[in-house]
Amino acid sequence: MWRRGLVLSAPGKAILHGEHAVVHGKVALAVALDLRTFLSLQPCAEGSIHIRLPGVGVARSWDTCSLQALCRGFAAGLDESKAPSAEQLDALREFAGIAAGASAPESLATLAFLYMCLAISAKYGDVPSVDVVVWSELPLGAGLGSSAAYSVCLAAALLTASGAISCPLKEGQSTARWSEEELTLINSWAFQGERVIHGNPSGVDNAVGTWGGALRYQSGKITPLKRVPMLRILLTNTKVPRSTKVLVAGVKEKILKFPAVMNPVLDSIDAISQECQSVLEALPADPSPDSYPVLEELFDINQHHLDVLGVGHPSLDRLCRLTASHGLHSKLTGAGGGGCGITLLRPDTSPLAVEAAKQDLCACGFECWETNIGAPGVTLHRSSSLSAAVLHALSLSPASASASH
DSSP, X not given: OOOXXXXXXXXXXXXXXXXXXGGGTOOEEEEEEEEEXXXXXXXXXXXXXXXXXXXXXXXXXXXHHHHHHHHHHHHXXXXXXXXXXXXXXXXXXXXXXXXXXXXXXXXXXXXXXXXXXXXXXXXXXSOOOEEEEEEESSOTTSSSOHHHHHHHHHHHHHHHXXXXXXXXXXXXXXXXXXXXXXXXXHHHHHHHHHHHHHSSOOSHHHHHHHXXXXXXXXXXXXXXXXXXXXXXXXXXXXXXXXXXHHHHHHHHHHHHHOHHHHXXXXXXXXXXXXXXXXXXXXXXXXXXXXXXXXXXXXXXXXXXXXXXXXOOOHHHHHHHHHHHTTTOEEEEESSOSSSEEEEEOOTTOOHHHHHHHHXXXXXXXXXXXXXXXXXXXXXXXXXXXXXXXXHHHTTOOHHHHHHOO
16 A cells, blocks of 8 residues: 655646647747646545546545456556557446546546556556545646646656655655656656547647656657756736637648748748757856847747738737737747737846736736746655645645655
8 A cells, every 4th residue: 555645746838939830840849837737646545546636626536446357457458658449448438437528628637547547557556545636727728738737747646656666755855856767657658648638649748747848849759958947938828719620720721722832931930949949958047138039039930920820819919919018029829829828028027017917918808827938847746845825725734744745
């Protein structure tokens, strides 16, 4: 029986440059957001397992004997290099009472938890008797990697509880991270969770959640950037819903209709991504304001290119105009057509200017967060070092926090 409490977190993600062009073989840069998903895993009464996801209204419990019986069936057909089979997922849906084809966040999150719990237990040991609570600072469905952060947290917690990876937090440390080899294993299992939720994901979101910092993605190849500093941003959710599938199809149609016009735009976006990579990797750990003009100009150019591709939206135009009125530079992040935008904040940006920009954006009905990009990947925490808000969300009292990691 697992007898120690664990608290860990993983970051969300944003696309810095390369949206839509990446679908056509160009470079994209993905960065870790310092808006995080937190997971608490605590030992509980022998013979039961609980999962609570207050953000989507999930509170489920099962007895471990029933799960262990399912687990034996998993062991026979388990191949972690392949996507979860339709038969495995159908069996889990039936077990959990989830309707076939159900795509609500609570259904997919429950399915991913069950799959990862059983698959990891089938490979590394018995189903643990634990109480798992997951809470996130990330908005759902905004293209900010919330499902990947969830999958990374589940993978790290379940692998640690099974003994497949170490528990690296030492006495006196407030945080710790796993070895490169262990992170690779966490990432591979998190990708399986993403496959349950999304079917055919790229693997970028879970890689950002695992390693943090910034990653370069091109034609299926993921490469971490070297020595990227944390940069301040304003992240804005316009709350305008959009369909990534429809937007991607629209860009493809425009490229087929005007190849001589649109292909140079894709090439230019590719050059922007590569130029930004060079600038980021050359920045010192504590960049001065002089380092920012090139990054700001790349934001402006790329935003115009994305408008040319047809993925802009009046809400994003308003975001860019409002922040520009405060001397700030913004672009959409993700699929466009609404969704989210990011605004770069220089180290010398006045707090009054940031607050004024946030007030103007919120007055439009948008939601804003002041955060960082280039944040660390999946991290193990000593509970007593976490904020009262996080402890409350994870149902951990300060007293119980001091007794666990």
